[in-house]
Amino acid sequence: MAKILEKWPPSDETFEYAQENLKNITDYEVRYIKVLNKFMSYDVKAASGLTDILIMEHPQYYEPRLLSAFLKRALGDAEGAQSRYLEVIDINPYSFIAHIDLASLHFDKQQAGAAGKQKESILPINQRNLEFAEELL
Numbered sequence: 308m309a310k311i312l313e314k315w316p317p318s319d320e321t322f323e324y325a326q327e328n329l330k331n332i333t334d335y336e337v338r339y340i341k342v343l344n345k346f347m348s349y350d351v352k353a354a355s356g357l358t359d360i361l362i363m364e365h366p367q368y369y370e371p372r373l374l375s376a377f378l379k380r381a382l383g384d385a386e387g388a389q390s391r392y393l394e395v396i397d398i399n400p401y402s403f404i405a406h407i408d409l410a411s412l413h414f415d416k417q418q419a420g421a422a423g424k425q426k427e428s429i430l431p432i433n434q435r436n437l438e439f440a441e442e443l444l
Contacts (some may be wrong), residue, residue, distance in 0.1 A: 335399035
């Protein structure tokens with residue numbers, strides 16, 4: 308990824324600069340910005356689909372895979388998120404976010420009696436592996 312979006316997540320200033328200078332950045336970055344715009348406009352499903360296409364066309368970058376994992380989790384696809392986190396770690400084994408978020412898929416964080424609280428997307432109980440999760444941490 309070019310310098311504009313190489314830090315993840317991009318700061319507000321960097322993102323704003325990139326949006327204002329679309330003619331001076333790579334096609335990959337322009338498309339990545341479009342994905343982020345979809346996400347910020349709460350069109351998570353469209354952002355997820357665009358991210359999957361971006362990953363297929365630019366498999367060398369881990370950042371869209373990390374975003375894809377987050378989007379899949381938001382859509383309730385814990386297995387898809389797990390797959391993406393593993394891909395991120397394969398490309399960038401130093402991704403702290405991927406390690407923490409992948410581990411968290413194996414822990415049930417819903418507190419008993421938490422009325423009105425949305426249940427976080429986690430793996431089904433038969434797919435959870437606490438030993439694996441602890442190794443990630």
